[in-house]
Amino acid sequence: MNGSEIAILVALIAFLVVGLSARRANSSDWVDLFSANKQASFLQIAAGMFTLIGAGEIVALSTLSFLFGFAGMFLFLGYGLAFIGVGLLSSRLVSTKEAIKSSTLVDYCKIHFGPLTGSAVLIISILAFFSLLMLQFSTLGLVLTNVTSFSREVVIVISSFVLMVYVYRGGMRAVFRTDIFQAILMFALLLVFVAQIATNGSQPDITAFESAPFAYSWGLAVVGFLVGICSADVWQRILATNKPQSALRGGICGGIALLIYGGLLSYIGMSAFAIDPNSSPDDAFFTAIGPTLAGDAPYVIVFLLLAALLSTADTELFLVSGLVTKAVIETYGKSVRPKYANYSYVCSLSVVTGMSALFAIYFVNLVQIYTWLLYFLLALPGPLLFGVKRYLSDFGIAISIGLNVCLIAAAAISGAVSIENIYLLIVPTFGIPLAIVILYLCRFGKVER
16 A cells, blocks of 8 residues: 555545544434534634535636636636625525525525425535536546556545545534535645745746636636525525624635635646646646655645545535435425434435445546536526516426526537536526516516515
């Protein structure tokens, strides 16, 4: 067993210990399991939102910055602004009766809009964040096989099992506990990378990069903002507190931390171009890091990528399996005894873990997986916005989301859209709910409510 393999095992054990140190969650109490009993601090919320960046995003942002310089971080710019916007918005929401009764975005939508909207958001969230969970596992398997003799299958199976163990025991408390640890580790290691690159003289020349097309860069920023503002994992952190100041400060600090981290990753991507402009953009992160840290690089990379992967994967695993469990319990609530709620949670957690690991082994196109995530989540912002303004009823919102999904699926299958022009979907996904509002006005002379 070489040093990198030992580093993997040490890191997994460290994360497992930290996760298991959280107080055991009551799996039959949804507020305790999903929201840490509504007692999350601003630091936990900020760390939780920042660590939504995963290993896939680290590699992707480095690649974009290799090609376009600082313009490559526009997607992160959108995410960061969304987190800040959620923080500002949530300062007035978390103390409302609807938010106090909600543990997830799905709960809030069911209470605020109605059961049809809640069900639509549930389906979209499960599909989107299952894709993100696959992305984290797939990225880890692809990357760590380059520095170890472990196979992709072994890396994915071991890491997914570790996640399942501590997520089952601690619920949202375990996720928050590991988020803080992982956030510190991710920032510290990336600062080490940047310092070493600067010391070794690999200074990027900002003028050497191609200019990203205006529509592409700002389109990604808008997509990032819309996706971030409607992400169930973002709102799950916000809904884990009933204190407006904690939500406000947590959202703002998490967004600022994400923007700083995105800037550092952009610097690394541009440094890769300075080191070897003829190298593959997909390998930008490793091109920059490898030569600067010499023999220590594999161990440091292992810790960074494991921290980044687990910080996102535990959230998505917990979110998806929890949403499935709640859907089952709420659907068959009268026939499922309370003592069996724990069994339902264990079954959902095991099935989601196994399926995501299995799919990650066979699906290795990381950009495509990440694009699926963006596709699914872009179906939500337009309809929900019209719903918030009370221009659409519960039925109207659900129909709009369904039509958006059909439109996006048709565009994706036909090859009309991809990650390069995904921003083109913004207009039709907002246009469909607007068209429903206009049709309702023409038919009845008033807005549907």
